[in-house]
Structures are given as structure tokens and as C-alpha cells.
Amino acid sequence: MQLQLVVLGSGQDGGTPQVGSAAPTTSRTASSIAVLADDVRLLFDASPDLRIQFQLLPTVDRSELLVDAVFITHCHMGHYTGLAHFGREAANTNQIPLYGSPSVVEVLETNEPWASLFRRGNLRAHPMDDVVHLGRLSVRRIPVPHRAELSDASAFSIAVDERPWLLYLPDIDAWDEWPQAExxxxxxxxxxxDATFGSPDELPGRDMSSIPHPFVEETIARFGHLSARTMMLLGHINHSNPLNDRSSRLFRRAVAAGFVVAEDGMTISRQA
Ligand SMILES: [Zn+2]
Ligand SMILES: [Zn+2]
Incomplete structure (x- = not known):
């Protein structure tokens, strides 16, 4: 089986450039990935940039479903509002399973315009406690601490034949609040x-304690020793992050420590 990760979006929820800002050299759409296996297409997070992001994937014709399943990490705007494209205005979305924590599914099922997608049969709700099996693939939901505003938040672990392959963890408040991280x-x-911010001073005038994320330097220091065995991609990158500049000290330091700075369209494949 050919297994493929496609990074659909490597940016923070607002993307880079953010609305109203000048275009930088690096552009990023909001965080999302696709996992493609032989005959399965899974979407993790439905970003507001979904229509553009799907240009990175093989096309489907009108008789095929847009995706076989969609998994939502949490209800912040960059991670679920792309579900707007799952309605009758767009692609073939008949009874597509939507997986998320019970809290995520409840938010979607009880608020418009998302609730209509379930009523009209575009999506089918699957509150997810633990693991979903999809042929040789399985997806495990792992709760993570992240500002529980509309919903709680999760990471997703994708395994092949029960062996963990890929961890998708776009948002977390702090590594210290998640003891099992390593x-x-x-x-x-x-x-x-989650590599949202490079340093505490990169958003002048903003109280960054209200939008907590681990800083990239800390992530490198904590997990750099894992990079020999685990390929670590840095994603969910904010427009202000020095990782957007390949000549920055932080970018060079991340690469030297064995990390890979994610980019939109980056693809990683292997046989399984
Ligand atoms: Zn986010
Ligand atoms: Zn978030």
C-alpha cells in the first residue's frame, strides 16, 4: 500500500499573509493535512482555505466522494470553517463521516451553518472516544490541552496495521501541560x-498569555533528541514567526537540530 501525507496547510488559523497584510515571501494556508492510502482519502481539519488546498490533491469526479472521512481537531476558525464547502453548493459530500471529540461534534451539530450539513445528509456525525478503524489504517484521538473555548482539542494519531505512523498536533497550549508528550x-x-510562535516578543502589543503555544526554541530543546528516529515537522506557523524566513537564525537552528519546517504542498510517502 502506498501511504502519503500531504501538508495542505502549514500556517496558523489566519494564514500568511493575514487578511489586510502585505504579501510576504512565504505564504501559508491554515493548518490541515490529507492522508492518502491506496483507495482512502482522509482529511484532518477543514480549513477556510480548503478550496485552494484541494488543488494539491488528485481530483475527484462528481461520482466520487470528496473525501472518505474528515477529522476535526477543535473548533477554532482555522480548523473547521472549511466545512462550509461540504454543503450542496460544492462537491459530492453524501454521508461523509465526520469524526471529532464529543464536544466538537456537539458544537457542529447544534450550530448553523454546520447543523444543516448533518440534517441534509452531507455529513454523518461520529463522536469519537478513542479509535476508528479504516481498513489497515486506524486513527486514534488524543486529547490535548488547548484553550477550550467552543470545544476541547485533540491530536490525531494515524497508525498502519496498529503501528503508529503519523501524529498530527497543530495546537497545544504548553508542553508542560501534557506530561505524556515525549x-x-x-x-x-x-x-x-505546533510551531506557532518563535519567541515571546514577536507580536508587539498583544498579550501572548491569552494565546499560549510552546515557543519553537523550547520544542527544539525538548524534542531535538528524538529527531534521529522521528521525523518532526514544524507546522501551524504564525505570520510573525522567524521560521517564515529561511535565512533567520531560528530557521537554521531548527534545521540543524533535525527538524523540518513544513510548507504547503509538502508530501511524504512510504510503502506500507
Ligand atoms: Zn489553530
Ligand atoms: Zn486553536
Whole structure:
């Protein structure tokens, strides 16, 4: 089986450039990935940039479903509002399973315009406690601490024949609040991690304690020793992050420590 990760979006929820800002040299759409196996197409997060992001995937004709399943990490705007494209205005979306924590599914089922997608049969709700099996693939939901506003938040672990392959963890408040971080990361071949901010001073005038994320320097210091065995991609990158500049000290330091700075369209494949 050919297994493929496609990074659909490597940016924070607002993308780069953010609305109203000048275009930088690096552009990023909001965080999302696709996992493609022989005959399965899974979407993790439905970003507001979904229509553009799907240009990175093989096309489907009108008789095929847009995706076989969609998994939503949490209800912040960059991660679920692309579900707007799952309605009758767009592609073939008949009874597509939507997986998320019970809290995520409840938010979607009880608020418009998302609730209509379930009523009209575009989506089918699957509150997810633990693991979903999809042929040789399985997807495990792992709760993570992240500002529980509309919903709680999760990471997703994708396994092949029960062996963990990919961890998708776009948002977390702090590594210290998730004691099992090192054990979970090191059990995967590939991790796509929250690398929203490079340093505490990169958003002048904003109280960054209200939008907590681990800083990239800390992530490198904590998990750099895992990079020999686990490929670690840095994603969910904010427009202000020095990782957007390949000549920055932080970018060079991340690469030297064995990390890979994710980009939109980046593809990683292997036989399974
Ligand atoms: Zn986010
Ligand atoms: Zn978030």
C-alpha cells in the first residue's frame, strides 16, 4: 500500500499573509493535512482555505466522494470553517463521516451553518472516544490541552496495521501541560507539531498569555533528541514567526537540530 501525507496547510488559523497584510515571501494556508492510502482519502481539519488546498490533491469526479472521512481537531476558525464547502453548493459530500471529540461534534451539530450539513445528509456525525478503524489504517484521538473555548482539542494519531505512523498536533497550549508528550511523539515515525510562535516578543502589543503555544526554541530543546528516529515537522506557523524566513537564525537552528519546517504542498510517502 502506498501511504502519503500531504501538508495542505502549514500556517496558523489566519494564514500568511493575514487578511489586510502585505504579501510576504512565504505564504501559508491554515493548518490541515490529507492522508492518502491506496483507495482512502482522509482529511484532518477543514480549513477556510480548503478550496485552494484541494488543488494539491488528485481530483475527484462528481461520482466520487470528496473525501472518505474528515477529522476535526477543535473548533477554532482555522480548523473547521472549511466545512462550509461540504454543503450542496460544492462537491459530492453524501454521508461523509465526520469524526471529532464529543464536544466538537456537539458544537457542529447544534450550530448553523454546520447543523444543516448533518440534517441534509452531507455529513454523518461520529463522536469519537478513542479509535476508528479504516481498513489497515486506524486513527486514534488524543486529547490535548488547548484553550477550550467552543470545544476541547485533540491530536490525531494515524497508525498502519496498529503501528503508529503519523501524529498530527497543530495546537497545544504548553508542553508542560501534557506530561505524556515525549512518550507519544517518540512512538511515531512522523510528527507535525505546533510551531506557532518563535519567541515571546514577536507580536508587539498583544498579550501572548491569552494565546499560549510552546515557543519553537523550547520544542527544539525538548524534542531535538528524538529527531534521529522521528521525523518532526514544524507546522501551524504564525505570520510573525522567524521560521517564515529561511535565512533567520531560528530557521537554521531548527534545521540543524533535525527538524523540518513544513510548507504547503509538502508530501511524504512510504510503502506500507
Ligand atoms: Zn489553530
Ligand atoms: Zn486553536
Amino acid at each position: 512518550r507519544v511523539l517518540s512512538s511515531h515515525e512522523l510528527c507535525l507539531l
